[in-house]
Amino acid sequence: MPLTNVQTRDVEALLHPYTALHKLRETGPLVLDHGKGVYVYDTQGKEYIEGMSGLWCAGLGFGDEELIETAKEQLSRLPYYHLFGGKSVEPAIELAEKLKEIAPFEASKVFFTSSGSEANDTQVKLAWYFNNAKGRPEKKKIVSRVKAYHGVTIVSASLTGLPNNHRDFDLPVDRILHTDCPHYYRFGEAGESEADFTARIVGNLKAMIEREGPETIAAFIAEPIMGAGGVIVPPKGYYEQVQALLAEHDILFIDDEVINGFGRTGNWWGCETMNFTPDSISCAKQLTSAYAPLGAVMVSQELYDAFVAESQKIGVFGHGFTYGGHPLSCALGVKSIEIYQKRNILAHVRSLAPQFEERLKRIADHPLVGEVRYSGLVGGVELVADKTTKRPFQPGHGIGALCARHGESNGLIVRAIGDTIALCPPMIITSDELDALFDRLEKTLDDTE
Ligand code: PLP
Numbered sequence: 133m134p135l136t137n138v139q140t141r142d143v144e145a146l147l148h149p150y151t152a153l154h155k156l157r158e159t160g161p162l163v164l165d166h167g168k169g170v171y172v173y174d175t176q177g178k179e180y181i182e183g184m185s186g187l188w189c190a191g192l193g194f195g196d197e198e199l200i201e202t203a204k205e206q207l208s209r210l211p212y213y214h215l216f217g218g219k220s221v222e223p224a225i226e227l228a229e230k231l232k233e234i235a236p237f238e239a240s241k242v243f244f245t246s247s248g249s250e251a252n253d254t255q256v257k258l259a260w261y262f263n264n265a266k267g268r269p270e271k272k273k274i275v276s277r278v279k280a281y282h283g284v285t286i287v288s289a290s291l292t293g294l295p296n297n298h299r300d301f302d303l304p305v306d307r308i309l310h311t312d313c314p315h316y317y318r319f320g321e322a323g324e325s326e327a328d329f330t331a332r333i334v335g336n337l338k339a340m341i342e343r344e345g346p347e348t349i350a351a352f353i354a355e356p357i358m359g360a361g362g363v364i365v366p367p368k369g370y371y372e373q374v375q376a377l378l379a380e381h382d383i384l385f386i387d388d389e390v391i392n393g394f395g396r397t398g399n400w401w402g403c404e405t406m407n408f409t410p411d412s413i414s415c416a417k418q419l420t421s422a423y424a425p426l427g428a429v430m431v432s433q434e435l436y437d438a439f440v441a442e443s444q445k446i447g448v449f450g451h452g453f454t455y456g457g458h459p460l461s462c463a464l465g466v467k468s469i470e471i472y473q474k475r476n477i478l479a480h481v482r483s484l485a486p487q488f489e490e491r492l493k494r495i496a497d498h499p500l501v502g503e504v505r506y507s508g509l510v511g512g513v514e515l516v517a518d519k520t521t522k523r524p525f526q527p528g529h530g531i532g533a534l535c536a537r538h539g540e541s542n543g544l545i546v547r548a549i550g551d552t553i554a555l556c557p558p559m560i561i562t563s564d565e566l567d568a569l570f571d572r573l574e575k576t577l578d579d580t581e
Pocket of ligand 1: 355359
C-alpha cells in the first residue's frame, strides 16, 4: 500500500527508536491520533485496544480527566522549576513523601530523573559514590543478567543484557557483568527440574562473585519480573537464594521496578510479588501513568548517610538532571498514586488476574505457542517453530513482528520482543475489554499460522 501523506512526512523527518529502519520506508509507521480508556485511534480513525499500555506505562489508560485537570492546574501555577542548589517545588516534595509511604523497604530519600534509563544510570553512580565514601574504591562492578532490560544510556544499556543494545554501539562498558537469565523454559537443561535449574544458576552467580572477588562487586541489579527481555518470571525461591548470597558478600541489591512498579503484578512492587527486599529502587513509567516523563530512585538511610559524608568532602553532590523533579511530572505522579489508591487499582488487577491467566492458558494450546508467562496483568506468549521440542524460529524469521502486524489489522496493539508477544494492558481494563483483547489475539495467532 502506498504511504499516506502523514506517513511520508514521518519517514522523511524522524529517526525512529527501536525500529527496523530499512523496513519502515516501505511499511510506514502507524500514526496514532487520540485515545480514550484502553483504546487508541489512528489518523484514519481506526480503533485499537492498546494491549501494551504504550510501552508498559499508561497504566491508567488514555484521556483520564483527573490527570488532564491536574496537568492544566500545574502548568498554569508553575510550569517549571528545579531542585538544584537548595531550590524546591511542592509537587516533588509531596511525591517523595508518597513514594516513601508505599516503598517496600525503609526508603529514606527520593532522587528524581526524567526516565528509567537515567534512574539506572543514577543507581550505578550512587553505588560507586557509596563505595568511595566507604573507603572501598575497588568495590565497583555491577552484576546484571542476560536478557535484562535497564535502559539505553551508556551505562544502563551496558546493564541491559540484549545483543541489539550492545552490538555496534561498542557496549557494554567495563565493570558490568552479566549472569544467567532465570528462564527455566529456555535455559533449563534436559531432565533438569526447576529447583535444580535455580540451584545451578544461583551457583553460577556464586562462582562469578568468588572468581571476580566479592571485594570488587558493588551491586546486583534485577527487574523482579523481566519485561523487555520477554516477560520472564523467575522460578520460586530464586530471589531468596540470590538475596542471601548478596547479603553474605555485602553486595547491594538494586531493584528495577520501572515496569513492575505501581500495581502491575497486583502489588505495589514486583519485589513484593517475588519476595525480596532491595537496598534501592528505580521506578518510572506508571509513576505518572505516562502522562509526563518521570523516573525516581529511592535509597536507604545507610546509602544517604554515605552520600552526605562524601559530598561534605567535595562540597557538593555533583549529580542531577534539569528536569529531575519537574513540577508537572511530579504533580501527575502524586495524582496517579492517589488514583491507584482511591480507585483500588491494585485490587482490580488482582481480581482480573485469574481471567488473564485463564485466557493465556487457553492460548498456550495454540500450535504456534511454546510457553505463556504471566503475573498480575503482564504476560508473554512465546512463539516457537516446534511446540514439542521448543525449537525457536530461525533468527531473522520475524514471526513476532509478523504477529504484531496481524494484531494491528485486527485492532490490537501488542509488542513483539523477538518471538515473544508481550501483553501489558492498561490496569483500568474491564473484564469485557480483557475478553475482547484475547478474542482479537486468538484471531491474530490464527492469522499468523
Ligand atoms: N528499566 C526497565 C525495567 C525498563 O523496562 C525500561 C524501559 O522499558 C527502562 C529501565 C528504561 O526506561 P526509559 O525508557 O524510561 O529510559
